[in-house]
Amino acid sequence: DSGVTQTPKHLITATGQRVTLRCSPRSGDLSVYWYQQSLDQGLQFLIQYYNGEERAKGNILERFSAQQFPDLHSELNLSSLELGDSALYFCASSSRDGDRETQYFGPGTRLLVL
Amino acid sequence: AQSVTQLGSHVSVSEGALVLLRCNYSSSVPPYLFWYVQYPNQGLQLLLKYTSAATLVKGINGFEAEFKKSETSFHLTKPSAHMSDAAEYFCAVSGSGANNLFFGTGTRLTVIP
Numbered sequence: 001d002s003g004v005t006q007t008p009k010h011l012i013t014a015t016g017q018r019v020t021l022r023c024s025p026r027s028g029d030l031s032v033y034w035y036q037q038s039l040d041q042g043l044q045f046l047i048q049y050y051n052g053e054e055r056a057k058g059n060i061l062e063r064f065s066a067q068q069f070p071d072l073h074s075e076l077n078l079s080s081l082e083l084g085d086s087a088l089y090f091c092a093s094s095s096r097d098g099d100r101e102t103q104y105f106g107p108g109t110r111l112l113v114l
Numbered sequence: 115a116q117s118v119t120q121l122g123s124h125v126s127v128s129e130g131a132l133v134l135l136r137c138n139y140s141s142s143v144p145p146y147l148f149w150y151v152q153y154p155n156q157g158l159q160l161l162l163k164y165t166s167a168a169t170l171v172k173g174i175n176g177f178e179a180e181f182k183k184s185e186t187s188f189h190l191t192k193p194s195a196h197m198s199d200a201a202e203y204f205c206a207v208s209g210s211g212a213n214n215l216f217f218g219t220g221t222r223l224t225v226i227p
Contacts, residue, residue, distance in 0.1 A: 002157070033214060043204065043217035055212055090157060092212065097165060100146045101213045105158040 003027065004093050004106035006105055012112045018079040025072055025093030032053070032074040033094065033103060034066055038076045038087035081113045116141045116207045120218035128226045133177075133192040135221045137205030140186065147188045147207040149179055153201045161203075164188060175199070200225045201225065 003026035013019055034046040036059075045058035049068035049096050060066075063081075068074040078085060090110045094101035119192045121136040121159050137171025147164040169181045175198075190203060202222045206215040 029215075035215075042219050043215075045214040045216070048214055058214060090184070092158075092215075097163075100165065100208060102148075102160065102163055103213075103215060104160060105150070107157040 002104040002106065003040060004091060004104055006089075006091050006109050008109060009107065010034035010110050010112075011096070012114065013081060014114055016083055017081050018077065019081065019111065021076040021078070021091075021111075023093075023106060024076045025074070025089030025091075026095070026104055029093035029095055029104075030072065031094040031101065032068055032072070033092040034074070034076050035061075035090040035092065035105075036083075036087050037090060041087075043090075046076070051064070077097075078111070082106050085112050086111055086113045116143075116145070116216045117207045118147075118207050118216060118218040120203075120221050121207050122221055124222050126224040126226060127195045129197055130194050133147075133190070133195045133199065133223065135190040135203050135205075135223065137179075137188045137190065137218060138186050139188060139205075139207050141207055146213075147179075147181065148206045148208075149173065149177070149190050150204045150206060150217075151175075151202065152220075153203050158204065161190070172202065175183075176225060195223075195225045197225050197227065199223060 005024045030051045046060040048056040066076045090108045092103040092105045094103045119225045126140040132173045149161040205218040
């Protein structure tokens, strides 16, 4: 158990809909990262938040957005869903190790868009 | 820019045999390298990490990896495979600045009894 929690574990929805994925980082970790794992794209970085502020953006679509709240939990919002958005979405939180970070991953949310 | 290449999307070994999973990296800064394991229907678990303190890194479950700068490699090994090692293994390198991870395409390890 990494200490990172994600809800829900599974989500089935229809095209055009909007969903919210939730992540709670490990106690004391200020950074939260979101990743998407799909069969065709592999594991891709979406976005990072640090202590409530957006820190970095990766291959995140404009239809997707995220935020980190004062209690440090984060939510990833996916809107106008398409079939291709079906994937496993991971959240990770990180602890600092010298000048770099080590990321610990949650169990993921499996999204199926029908 | 950072990237990793994992050679071999599928590797099969017999139980008790040596496991060797290959990873080559490309990085414009001193790399920070990781191996993660993903068991079926589970999240990513950190196996080990290279932080420049030592070139031979020992991880969990008997795995280790050696950082070779001259070969830009960070191959994962285990002397004797166990059935429970069957999983997908991902090599990753951290980027500069934001520290987000760049993952390889993964290697699925099958252990034959």
